Amino acid sequence: MGLQIDIQAILANHAALAAKAPGARAAAVVKADAYGLGADRVAPALYAAGVRDFFVALAREGRAIRPLLPPDARINVLSGHMEGEDLTGLTPVLNSPAQFFRDRTMRPGQPFAIQLDTGMNRLGMEAPEWAAIRTEALAAGPSFIMSHLACADEPEHPANAAQLAAFRAMTDGCGVPRSLAATGGILLGPDYHFDLVRPGVGLYGGMPFADARPVVSLSLRVIQTRDVRAGEMVGYGATWHAERDSRIATVDAGYADGILRALSSSGAVLYAGDVACPIVGRVSMDLITVDVTDLATVPDLLHLICPQQPIDRLADLAGTIGYEILTSLGLRYQRTYL
Numbered sequence: 001m002g003l004q005i006d007i008q009a010i011l012a013n014h015a016a017l018a019a020k021a022p023g024a025r026a027a028a029v030v031k032a033d034a035y036g037l038g039a040d041r042v043a044p045a046l047y048a049a050g051v052r053d054f055f056v057a058l059a060r061e062g063r064a065i066r067p068l069l070p071p072d073a074r075i076n077v078l079s080g081h082m083e084g085e086d087l088t089g090l091t092p093v094l095n096s097p098a099q100f101f102r103d104r105t106m107r108p109g110q111p112f113a114i115q116l117d118t119g120m121n122r123l124g125m126e127a128p129e130w131a132a133i134r135t136e137a138l139a140a141g142p143s144f145i146m147s148h149l150a151c152a153d154e155p156e157h158p159a160n161a162a163q164l165a166a167f168r169a170m171t172d173g174c175g176v177p178r179s180l181a182a183t184g185g186i187l188l189g190p191d192y193h194f195d196l197v198r199p200g201v202g203l204y205g206g207m208p209f210a211d212a213r214p215v216v217s218l219s220l221r222v223i224q225t226r227d228v229r230a231g232e233m234v235g236y237g238a239t240w241h242a243e244r245d246s247r248i249a250t251v252d253a254g255y256a257d258g259i260l261r262a263l264s265s266s267g268a269v270l271y272a273g274d275v276a277c278p279i280v281g282r283v284s285m286d287l288i289t290v291d292v293t294d295l296a297t298v299p300d301l302l303h304l305i306c307p308q309q310p311i312d313r314l315a316d317l318a319g320t321i322g323y324e325i326l327t328s329l330g331l332r333y334q335r336t337y338l
């Protein structure tokens with residue numbers, strides 16, 4: 001019951017993505033607590049499987065996993081060198097000339113990397129900034145130079161080729177390892193792979209890696225069931241009324257556990273075996289209500305994330321993406337690691 005996280009599936013997904021980019025080293029992105037699944041479990045398992053390069057968003061995320069990984073694991077911090085951060089044992093990915101000069105003043109001789117902006121306009125040095133410090137930055141010996149694709153989950157999007165060309169123009173001849181691809185970029189093909197790839201969501205079973213093994217399953221407990229007559233309402237705001245005499249199960253998780261409130265009467269279902277039981281009425285903080293009328297007997301457990309309803313299906317129903325479903329999974333579940 002509860003949240004089951006299949007570590008072997010994460011390792012298999014990593015190996016499958018790494019095999020698609022055989023010329024590159026395959027890192028693992030474990031930011032946001034390994035997309036909500038527990039970086040303290042996921043990162044050491046990936047290390048044991050041979051992964052040596054890790055990415056987190058924040059220095060504090062890096063500090064949390066640093067003691068769990070041997071010294072030869074490289075932990076790269078995507079937000080770079082923020083003022084006052086302790087980056088001991090971490091590699092900041094420097095995003096601006098200001099970060100570069102701060103880092104080289106504070107941490108001379110320590111490892112760093114560079115991020116360039118190739119069009120996404122989110123993080124990284126723009127071409128003129130890079131041109132201005134390139135000689136000095138290369139002389140300081142960055143571990144690698146990277147950029148990030150905005151539209152890699154849409155293979156036909158013209159931004160992919162444009163960003164690739166911009167990245168080449170800014171980095172050809174640098175003589176430093178390069179990294180451009182996350183999960184989507186790996187699937188775009190070898191032009192995008194360079195020396196280091198950075199899969200995240202694909203490790204955790206999410207799109208755009210359609211061949212991913214599912215990693216997460218989520219089963220919820222039925223607290224009570226009741227008969228509701230045709231015409232009666234269920235839940236906050238009386239947004240749902242029974243069209244027929246119905247049996248309603250109240251289940252023990254809600255939006256505080258990452259069952260997004262947008263899933264209220266959304267078409268999302270809980271499965272009892274192969275029978276789909278719709279979520280009816282509003283998702284509340286700790287509870288959801290489910291129409292189990294069509295079940296002969298109501299089981300103790302109903303399954304919200306399962307092979308019939310993977311994270312990306314749930315995401316579609318909630319108007320979001322699999323990433324947000326994963327990172328919303330709350331800390332109240334009993335977690336089991338397989």
Ligand SMILES: *Cc1c(COP(=O)(O)O)cnc(C)c1O
Nearest residue numbers: 029148182183198199200201202
């Ligand atoms: C989150 C992130 C990744 C991983 O992206 P996925 O789409 O989850 O594979 C890689 N690189 C950067 C810079 C990121 O922010």
